Amino acid sequence: MGIIDNINKDLISAVKAGDKVAIAVLRMLKSEFKYKQIELGHDLTDDDCIVVLSSAAKKRRESIESFTKGGRDDLVAREQAELEMISRYLPEQISDSQLEELVSNVISEVNASTPADLGQVMKNIMPKVIGRADGRRVNEMVRKKLGG
Numbered sequence: 001m002g003i004i005d006n007i008n009k010d011l012i013s014a015v016k017a018g019d020k021v022a023i024a025v026l027r028m029l030k031s032e033f034k035y036k037q038i039e040l041g042h043d044l045t046d047d048d049c050i051v052v053l054s055s056a057a058k059k060r061r062e063s064i065e066s067f068t069k070g071g072r073d074d075l076v077a078r079e080q081a082e083l084e085m086i087s088r089y090l091p092e093q094i095s096d097s098q099l100e101e102l103v104s105n106v107i108s109e110v111n112a113s114t115p116a117d118l119g120q121v122m123k124n125i126m127p128k129v130i131g132r133a134d135g136r137r138v139n140e141m142v143r144k145k146l147g148g
Contacts, residue, residue: 003049003089004033021078025085032056050090050131057086058134094132096141102128103141115146 007026014022032052037044044052060083067075094102106125110117121142122135129138 054131
């Protein structure tokens with residue numbers, strides 16, 4: 001069963017249970033999937049769905065950070081609940097040791113040696129970790145490895 005099928009099934013369950021937060025988040029995800037489908041011009045694969053889910057999760061993390069700085073605990077709680085809901089559909093996050101190994105492998109694949117090679121390394125590593133690691137986390141690890 002694909003990600004979209006799981007979301008549709010969970011939306012039906014949420015409607016029956018009257019879970020307003022889940023209903024809102026799942027409908028928002030379905031809407032974003034539809035926009036992505038129109039943009040791409042074909043039915044979405046699970047990889048396409050993971051890109052949409054990763055983007056939605058990133059937006060929530062950034063909102064949580066901003067609302068925390070602004071002292072808006074009520075909005076932080078709402079965004080965290082939405083992030084938890086979105087995270088259910090994302091693949092398991094990659095560990096630091098696995099990420100470090102992957103970064104080292106990609107650096108040697110592209111023969112990167114200086115911070116100037118950051119873009120090339122990121123271009124090659126991001127498709128391998130999409131949905132499993134935040135881009136900021138990957139970027140920091142690559143910078144550390146390249147001495148930047």
